[in-house]
Amino acid sequence: MSNKSHLGHQAKKRFGQNFLHDDAVISRIVDAIDPSSGENLVEIGPGLGALTEPVIERAGDISVVELDRDLAHRLRHHPFIAKNLTIYETDALKFDFASIANDKPLRIFGNLPYNISTPLIFHLLSFKDKVKDMHFMLQKEVVNRMAAGPDSKTYGRLSIMSQYFCQVIPVMEIGPEAFQPPPKVDSAIVRLIPHAEIKHPAKDVTWLNRVTTTAFNQRRKTVRNSFKKLISAEQLQQLGIDPTLRPENLSLVDYVNVANYLTDNPPEQDSKK
Structure with a gap:
């Protein structure tokens, strides 16, 4: 059924819509999510229900967040x-997302629109405790950027902030032919598991965000x-x-150390604000 469900709905470029229609791929994704009944499952961007239907078959009721009025109506x-849907x-x-968390923690999944995936992940990380x-x-x-470690070209702010909050596990890769219309890029599934305890906590995550943004806005420059x-260079040396x-x-720990130093010793222009 799911491989015919895109008929009658034109994918909308402004929403970055690409609909899954390969049943074998859909089964593998649902296996990776491994939903079961009684869980607090939330799908972002259910679209035409390619993942929604098989997840409901295994888990019963779920919540969905859908911006497209036509798809929500369908x-x-x-x-x-x-x-089965809220x-x-x-x-x-x-x-x-905290508004739908109850005594059961959220299990969030979805085929995220590529044009908003990074800001959406940052938004979701703010609810990691739920x-x-x-x-x-x-x-x-x-996904490669999220999972990247230091000394690689793909390592950046997204790697550091994702790994600060979560364990990042690439699960599987998916070619363009699994979608309608086929995107021009390969896709991948990533599993994010929030850390129960952050080993090297930032005193103020706002500073960690600012430090990583400042660094990677000019990634070819020296720190x-x-x-x-x-x-200053001397202060950096004091931090090792x-x-x-x-x-x-x-490393992630280096960035946390810089952020913590700046939390305690804000630069002059910040302390005057």
Whole structure:
């Protein structure tokens, strides 16, 4: 059924819609999510229900967040699964996921629109205390960036912030032919499991965000140059960081150490605010 369900709905470019239609791939994704009844399952962007239907078969009722009015309408009137759905017709980027967390932690999944995947992941990480795990289909390149370690070209702010909050596990890769219309890129499934305890906590995550953004906005510069308005080369050395390194050479712990130093010793222009 799912491989015919895109008929009658034109994918909308502005929503970045690409619909899954390969039943074998869909089965593998649902196996990876491994839903079961009684769980607090939330799907972002259910689209035409390619994942929604098999998840409901295994788990019963789920919540879905869908921005496209036409698709939300279709789901509301779906002959088989409408009764199992709680539909939030809203933008996932603005949705308060804590509002649907109860005594059962959230298990969030979805085929995320590629054009908003990074800001959406940052939004979801702000609810990590309410989340058991997340399974997302993303552009393969985004999954590679999330999972990357230091000293690689794909390592950056997304790697550091994702790994600060979660264990990042690439699960499987999916070619364009599994979608209608086929995207121009390969896709991948990633599993994110929030850390029960953060080993090297930032005193203020806002500073961690700012430090990583500052560093990777100019990733070809040395950290001495990219951080010069925030922290001196001598102060970096005191933190055990070589100022001649580039941003991609610093570990997650290095970034947390810089952020914690700046939390305690804000630069002059910040302390005047």
